[in-house]
Amino acid sequence: MEKTINYLAFGDSLTVGFGAPEGHGFVSIYRQKLEQLLKVPIHLKPAGKNGATTSQLLQTIELDPQIQRDIREANLITITAGGNDLIQAAIPFFYQGDPAYLKSALQMYESNYKKLIGEIEALRKGVEEPFLIVLVGLYNPLPQVPDAAYWVQRFNLFLRKLEQPHILVVQVYDAFVGQDSRYLSEDAIHPNEIGYEELARQVEKAVSLQHLQQLIQ
Numbered sequence: 001m002e003k004t005i006n007y008l009a010f011g012d013s014l015t016v017g018f019g020a021p022e023g024h025g026f027v028s029i030y031r032q033k034l035e036q037l038l039k040v041p042i043h044l045k046p047a048g049k050n051g052a053t054t055s056q057l058l059q060t061i062e063l064d065p066q067i068q069r070d071i072r073e074a075n076l077i078t079i080t081a082g083g084n085d086l087i088q089a090a091i092p093f094f095y096q097g098d099p100a101y102l103k104s105a106l107q108m109y110e111s112n113y114k115k116l117i118g119e120i121e122a123l124r125k126g127v128e129e130p131f132l133i134v135l136v137g138l139y140n141p142l143p144q145v146p147d148a149a150y151w152v153q154r155f156n157l158f159l160r161k162l163e164q165p166h167i168l169v170v171q172v173y174d175a176f177v178g179q180d181s182r183y184l185s186e187d188a189i190h191p192n193e194i195g196y197e198e199l200a201r202q203v204e205k206a207v208s209l210q211h212l213q214q215l216i217q
Helices: 026-038 054-063 065-073 083-096 100-124 148-160 193-206 209-216
Strands: 005-011 042-048 076-080 132-136 167-170
Touching: 005 026, 005 065, 026 042, 026 076, 026 193, 026 209, 042 065, 054 065, 054 100, 065 100, 083 100, 083 148, 100 148, 132 193, 132 209, 167 193
Parallel strands: 005 042, 005 076, 076 132, 132 167
Antiparallel strands: none
16 A cells, blocks of 8 residues: 655644745645655645644644644644744834743743643654654744844744754744845735745755655655
8 A cells, every 4th residue: 555644734824824825835835845755645634723823722732633633643744833922922022122022922932832742742652653743943024123033033942952853843044034025925924925935945955855754664
């Protein structure tokens, strides 16, 4: 029987592909790249939600039996999370200039992300199939806000602590610096089609063939 890779794309609007035409988000593009590379069918389960914060994503994993099933069955899981935590804190910060908003958003993000990974690991207990988790870091969604770059990098720095042999972190920050007009859609926050292509390219670059081949052994 031919091997199929079950790909669960979990996360916020970046997973949905908001800002680009249907089928042109990074998930669709990355899936096509994988099929070409591995020559096996990639069965995609899209589970993105526009505006979702890490708190909401964690809650989904804790409470949604369908997502729990998908996690147990997945060989590959990509996660985009944290951008909304940052944006929600940046608004009061922008008006009041108090970095405490961003500091507490960072702490909440770190705590939620650790729990989220813990939940996935717990759901996978006893599952023999190999799996890979790919965590996509943040670009700066608010280049117009002073200090945003500093906080985005703090968020990204934390992600590195989560790396393990089966958990890869993709840093996309540098690829987006200075490319706002090229890579961001009209709302100046979400990527456009070209921006999502760049995201998919960064993921493809970070996830080696060796990692992927383990999934089809």
